[in-house]
Amino acid sequence: MADRNPTTLYIAGDSTVQTYGADRAPQAGWGQFIAEYFTDDLRFVNRAIGGRSSRTFIEEGRLEAILNEIKENDYLLVQMGHNDSTVSKPERYTEPYGAYKQYLKMYIEGARLRKSNPILFTPVGRLHYEDGAFINDFPDYCHAMKQVAGELEVPIVDLMARSLEQYTQLGYERATRLFMISSNGTDCTHITEEGAKCIANLVSQGIRELNLPISRYVK
Template structure:
């Protein structure tokens, strides 16, 4: 039995039914894998790479994770919020240092860390979907290269998907289609689509875990 632990923010989080139709992709990822894989979603809204650690959430994962398990790490949305200094990290400095703590913590337990660049938002200008979090995506890629860590460029993959289906369909994937304002969080439909994109990214990595995809 392989366990996969998820560390991330509100776009990955599992929500209870009172939040419906808001959902995170961590709610749906298991449907793309066989029942031999168990997912443990520790993602929590509002957390950055820093606050996830300072609140003890990474420590809770590392207390459970074991040899051969996986740690999925998607951070960056809340790291970029300068107006919230308690969660903000500088992309090429402390953000990278915090990411390395996830990587090193997993490896010390014999687990396999996988980095995910922050999933795209519904940022559409002059007929084009724009990719936010550029510095954080680049900084994460630098960590992946420096530490020889597997990476799924979820930011790029999600933006490419939005572009392929067009604005009207992409609009339905986000909570703005429900509340008129939220271009960050996903509807259940959107979260499911992102989970599918994540599963495709895992397939491309050709890991042992990839063999458990449906």
């Protein structure tokens, strides 16, 4: 019999995590498929939304909405960084070793105040390929997030490293199928349904390796 009060994993993130309707296909986000990589013992609530940074997600009350629902022993999964890096949009930009770290700490502290468990995820890699190698477009944000994880002893999955390694294994031509450039010819940031499933699998494997109480539910 299913648990009537299952552990819930809330997800805060951007367009690479968001759940999309059929009208946006083949665009998808990894949060759309993450439940497929876990048993039914867990419940997922994906609150990721495109165009948000660690800052604007909070300023719009989206973190507060999660914290109003999250319960003891639940989890808050946080992937932020893509939009934080947009200097040309000052309303959402955060300096990686300043405001970005401070906002990340608000997610962590908010979750912990409610006796729930934060997990950080470095930004997923884009399809940026130069001189035979895939490039990390957000190195400072990845490093700053790792600093926060160390300072506050928060579990972290280096999704950037995992995704770039996956693209390398696939090779550039095959990796393009994971991105919307394969559909519209231009977009090397947003991912297809195939890409979202690939990244969701990387997320689940990362959680398995953290050896958390929820790790045993990874398929």
